[in-house]
Amino acid sequence: MLKILHILLTITVVSLAGYSLITMDFKFQPYMMLFLSLTMLVMGLREFKKGNKGSGVLGIVAFSFCFFVSIKIFLLN
Template sequence: MLKFLQIILSITVISLAGYGLITEDFKFQPYMMLFLGLTMLVMGLREFQKGQKGYGWLSIVVFIFILFVSIKSFLLE
């Protein structure tokens, strides 16, 4: 289930990033950052399931940072 969710979120992030690069319209960048953060959260949870706590905690910390940046981007719009 987590692997499927990670694939869906990753495709969403790549699509939004590709759209921004091709059209040079960056209005969806905060959403891309939010989905990237959720992808990192899912990756961290998968690492915890595998028993690799170091990478799991690293992914969780990156998720918190990206979430902070995403919220900051939403507030600046």
């Protein structure tokens, strides 16, 4: 389940980033950051499930930072 969710979130992030790069239209950047943070959360949970606590904590910290940045961008716009 986490693997499928990870793949879907990664495809979403790459699609939004590719669209922004090609069209130079950055209005979807907050959504990209939100999906990136969710991707980091899923990656951290998968690492915890595998038993890699160090990588899991790093994924959760990356989730927290990206989530905070995406919320900050949503509030500024």
